[in-house]
Amino acid sequence: LAKTTQPIxxxxxxxxxxxxxxxxNNIATNDYITWYQQFPSQxxxxxxxxYKTKVTNEVASLFIxxxxxxxxxxxxxxxxxxxxxxxxLVGVGGATNKLIFGTGTLLAVQP
Amino acid sequence: xxxxSQSPSNKVTEKGKDVxxxxxxxxxxxxxxxxxxxxxQGLEFLIYFQGNSAPDKSGLPSxxxxxxxxxxxxxxxxxxxxxxxDSAVYLCASSLRLAGGPIDEQFFGPGTRLxxx
Numbered sequence: 001l002a003k004t005t006q007p008i009x010x011x012x013x014x015x016x017x018x019x020x021x022x023x024x025n026n027i028a029t030n031d032y033i034t035w036y037q038q039f040p041s042q043x044x045x046x047x048x049x050x051y052k053t054k055v056t057n058e059v060a061s062l063f064i065x066x067x068x069x070x071x072x073x074x075x076x077x078x079x080x081x082x083x084x085x086x087x088x089l090v091g092v093g094g095a096t097n098k099l100i101f102g103t104g105t106l107l108a109v110q111p
Numbered sequence: 112x113x114x115x116s117q118s119p120s121n122k123v124t125e126k127g128k129d130v131x132x133x134x135x136x137x138x139x140x141x142x143x144x145x146x147x148x149x150x151x152q153g154l155e156f157l158i159y160f161q162g163n164s165a166p167d168k169s170g171l172p173s174x175x176x177x178x179x180x181x182x183x184x185x186x187x188x189x190x191x192x193x194x195x196x197d198s199a200v201y202l203c204a205s206s207l208r209l210a211g212g213p214i215d216e217q218f219f220g221p222g223t224r225l226x227x228x
Contacts (some may be wrong), residue, residue: 023172032214033212034216042219043204043219043220043221044154044219046216049216087153087154089214091214101153101155101156103153104153106204
């Protein structure tokens with residue numbers, strides 16, 4: 001089972017680009033990489049998902065190198081409301097489902 | 112439309128009692144997941160339902176934990192003989208994922224905060 005490793009915390013300032021890297025050395029061939037955001041007292045919210053190379057949506061970009069042993073979530077021009085815990089998730093596709101959330105990265109955005 | 116709902120939002124119980132936690136997924140979502148989150152910790156996967164079947168129950172921490180899903184919709188997580196270490200927020204999520212399909216976006220409910228005294 002693929003285990004993930006993320007920094008415990010990161011600090012940033014409003015307007016900066018933030019990159020959070022997740023390590024998943026044992027990722028399997030059919031695993032997807034997904035990132036979630038969680039605010040206090042709320043359930044996680046999906047941000048982005050990818051399998052390889054680069055994926056971009058309206059809120060973030062996800063960069064996955066060719067070996068897929070890591071991934072980087074990029075948040076452009078963060079604001080105070082982006083302060084949250086960000087989880088990297090690597091799961092097994094197919095009929096079974098073992099989802100492993102990383103420890104999560106607490107991003108603190110300051111004015 | 113309505114999101115995932117969970118009830119109760121808070122549950123305080125005494126050690127040794129049984130509790131039932133309910134999850135109402137988004138209509139039409141075939142996949143349903145239960146997670147547990149202890150204070151200051153990440154999410155711990157418990158169980159995954161595809162329709163009414165649970166292909167993977169390996170995340171359930173002990174035989175005191177069980178879950179069922181009926182009609183491909185509502186799910187109930189039951190904890191028997193609760194212990195203090197069961198105190199956590201129990202989160203439910205649902206998705207459109209089809210059997211054998213890749214992991215897709217999961218929509219989480221607000222959670223049930225369980226406190227075992």
